[in-house]
Amino acid sequence: MTMTLDQLRGLTDAIRAEVGKAVIGQRDTLDHLLIALVSHGHVLLEGPPGVAKTFMAQCFARSLGLDYGRIQFTPDLLPGDILGSNLFNFQTSQFTLTRGPIFCELLLADEINRTPPKTQAALLEAMQERSVTLDGERHALPDRFLVVATENPIENQGVYPLPEAQLDRFLFKLLVPYPSAEEEAAIVTRFGEHGGPAKPEDFGIGAVTDAATLAQAVQAVKAVTIAPEIIDYVVRLVRATRESTDLATGASPRAAVMLANAARSRAALQGRDYVLPDDVKALATAVLRHRLLLSPAAEIEGRQIEVLVAELIERTEAPR
DSSP states (O other), X not given: OOOOHHHHHHHHHHHHHHHHTTOOSOHHHHHHHXXXXXXXXXXXXXXXXXXXXXXXHHHHHHHHTOOEEEEEOOTTOOXXXXXXXXXXXXXXXXXXXXXXXXXXXXXXXXXXXXXXXXHHGGGHHHHHHSEEEETTEEEEOOXXXXXXXXXXXXXXXXXXXXXXXXXTTEEEEEEOOOOOHHHHHHHHHHHHTTTSOOOGGGGTOXXXXXXXXXXHHHHHHHTSBOOHHHHHHHHHHHHHHHHOTTEEEOOOHHHHXXXXXXXXXXXXXTTOSBOOHHHHXXXXXXXXXXXXXXXXXXXXXXXXXXXXXXHHHHHSOOOO
């Protein structure tokens, strides 16, 4: 059975409504999570404590009916704590795989920058190939494997910046803002009724879809047409980041592929079977901001990555 774009919009509206039972505001963040879901992309959420980064990921997973796993990253976390290990069974005289929390469909990597690079690197294969290798044996992860990682931009004690190789595997880096005054008042009212920490199930959040329907949603996105001139626009925009004198490091070809796929997904979620330049422009900052490094001169001048991306979008001619 093939899902139509109207049915896809109905599905995403149902997911938004279900998550909205508990999460107030953050519509843009949720929309990007939906795009990542149907694009097979991972998401890095950056924001101060208390803006519902973890809670949103929990509600999102519960609304999708996905097998959900969580890892609280700490300085003493080891790769085996994520991947698992082969333990010797004395009764059978054989090694038995003890699977780690990474064997799930949606993994919340909470405060991912609190663990050393050696442990962070345990996610590289999983995020790119959806598999892990233990003692030379490859173990597949679910097709819908999705990492939602969080980090706190305020603290700099006891944190380890993510290496560029890992950042490049995230489709989006989203900056989760503080809510508006009206949203914050609604949050205090809603959560004050519980008198303590709230869980998604406290708000009656349940699965509004299943694995088969999500697979159909992914197939529906693949039917969206992306014209050669749009692909050319994506490539020119990404290559412009490598040519900018304000940037020491530009975006990779992987970024171009991810941006094109995400633009196709955005078009589908808006009910279109074709991609517009506006789809590319709307997602470019979230796709590129974590892949670019300022040049020393630009850092001294206090330039901002988001401003530079906006300037590159302005200077790169879009197809008519």
